[in-house]
Amino acid sequence: MTQAKKLVAPGLSEAEAIQRAQRGDAEAFEGLYGLHKRRVYSLCLRMTGNTAEAEDLTQEAFLQLYRKIATFRGESAFSTWLHRLAVNVVLMHLRKKGLPEVSLEETLEPQQEDGPKKDIGARDNVLAGSIDRVNLERAIESLPPGYRIIFVLHDIEGYEHNEIAEMMGCSIGNSKSQLHKARMKLRDLLKLSKAEKAARH
Amino acid sequence: MNCAEFQKSLPEIIDGAGTAEQDAHGQTCPVCSDLVRDLRYIAEQAKLLMPMHDPSPRVWAGIQTSLAQEGLVRPSVGRFQPTVIPGGNRFGTYARWGAVAALAIVAFWLIGTRTPGAGPEQPSTTASDTAGSGAGAMDANDQKLLAVVSQQAPERAEVYKRSMRDVNSYIADARKSLDQDPSDDEAREHLLQAYDQKAMLYDMATSGPRE
Numbered sequence: 053m054t055q056a057k058k059l060v061a062p063g064l065s066e067a068e069a070i071q072r073a074q075r076g077d078a079e080a081f082e083g084l085y086g087l088h089k090r091r092v093y094s095l096c097l098r099m100t101g102n103t104a105e106a107e108d109l110t111q112e113a114f115l116q117l118y119r120k121i122a123t124f125r126g127e128s129a130f131s132t133w134l135h136r137l138a139v140n141v142v143l144m145h146l147r148k149k150g151l152p153e154v155s156l157e158e159t160l161e162p163q164q165e166d167g168p169k170k171d172i173g174a175r176d177n178v179l180a181g182s183i184d185r186v187n188l189e190r191a192i193e194s195l196p197p198g199y200r201i202i203f204v205l206h207d208i209e210g211y212e213h214n215e216i217a218e219m220m221g222c223s224i225g226n227s228k229s230q231l232h233k234a235r236m237k238l239r240d241l242l243k244l245s246k247a248e249k250a251a252r253h
Numbered sequence: 254m255n256c257a258e259f260q261k262s263l264p265e266i267i268d269g270a271g272t273a274e275q276d277a278h279g280q281t282c283p284v285c286s287d288l289v290r291d292l293r294y295i296a297e298q299a300k301l302l303m304p305m306h307d308p309s310p311r312v313w314a315g316i317q318t319s320l321a322q323e324g325l326v327r328p329s330v331g332r333f334q335p336t337v338i339p340g341g342n343r344f345g346t347y348a349r350w351g352a353v354a355a356l357a358i359v360a361f362w363l364i365g366t367r368t369p370g371a372g373p374e375q376p377s378t379t380a381s382d383t384a385g386s387g388a389g390a391m392d393a394n395d396q397k398l399l400a401v402v403s404q405q406a407p408e409r410a411e412v413y414k415r416s417m418r419d420v421n422s423y424i425a426d427a428r429k430s431l432d433q434d435p436s437d438d439e440a441r442e443h444l445l446q447a448y449d450q451k452a453m454l455y456d457m458a459t460s461g462p463r464e
């Protein structure tokens with residue numbers, strides 16, 4: 053899906069809407085909101101795991117968009133630019149809230165509970181084919197915030213470790229290690245929910 | 254190579270950057286191969302997750318309020334269109350009640366704009382006017398909007414306050430029905446419509462065509 057083909061309204065392409073919004077056209081801005089609100093909101097919701105916070109942050113992200121859209125130069129796709137802006141809004145908010153989990157450097161090193169011992173021994177049934185979207189969403193939601201943020205940014209939103217490191221102010225190694233722990237934790241959660249489901253039937 | 258050594262290098266192995274020795278262990282050890290398969294599977298499934306939910310209309314309403322408050326969108330210049338849910342006839346009496354409420358809001362608004370300075374009709378009762386509690390209770394955004402209206406068009410503030418309470422009651426009623434029966438699609442439509450009316454109210458407060 054290329055930017056030029058996306059339609060904001062009948063007869064109005066996204067590219068045209070961006071240009072008009074850059075000149076302060078409120079209706080074009082509303083069109084852009086309509087086109088991108090779902091993805092931005094989902095991003096905020098997955099990163100925070102909280103509906104009210106996600107709504108506030110979506111609002112803040114689009115307000116910043118309105119204030120900054122004149123500086124968009126088209127070096128990247130508009131959606132890429134907007135999502136980066138939204139991620140920064142969420143991260144800023146989490147920092148302000150002072151969530152200790154967000155400061156990766158502190159939480160990373162001492163935790164070794166995800167080491168190898170756990171998995172040596174009994175061969176559990178594999179997850180493949182057993183996860184549905186709802187299960188996965190729920191498991192992601194229950195991850196500790198630090199794990200969740202890296203997982204959402206890397207595995208769902210598709211950011212690279214170097215980009216995440218830059219946004220989070222941590223090292224690339226930390227980002228990688230945190231992602232691995234997030235996936236291990238998700239595996240535990242999903243196996244648990246699979247076992248619970250089996251027990252019910 | 255044993256399992257512990259293998260699992261120490263898992264992040265690289267998952268990324269396909271394992272050594273020949275690690276790959277050999279991964280192929281022969283059932284525990285480690287399950288682990289690798291699970292982790293890759295989780296990563297693959299995550300990539301398939303789509304954005305599923307839209308933000309409530311409250312978000313857009315809040316954006317409009319803030320932009321107006323900052324003076325970024327001026328009432329006489331910027332014009333936001335209220336969102337309209339099509340097919341209003343499907344929803345029975347409750348929806349008609351809602352439509353009446355919306356019309357009432359518009360009427361109040363027109364009265365407000367046509368009599369600048371004179372002040373529209375005064376509320377007949379003031380006892381129920383304290384915005385703090387009950388089904389029509391206002392949240393921080395509502396209060397903010399009313400503050401904007403009071404500043405820009407004080408003569409309309411009272412009308413907005415009342416309309417806001419009406420719409421909030423409508424939202425509360427619809428939400429109550431939906432809470433009682435989450436599968437009640439009609440109640441869900443009512444809730445959406447109620448939120449829409451609220452968005453419309455915000456819309457008119459922030460973009461009304463004033464001289």
Ligand SMILES: [Zn+2]
Nearest residue numbers: 256282284285
């Ligand atoms: Zn092994």
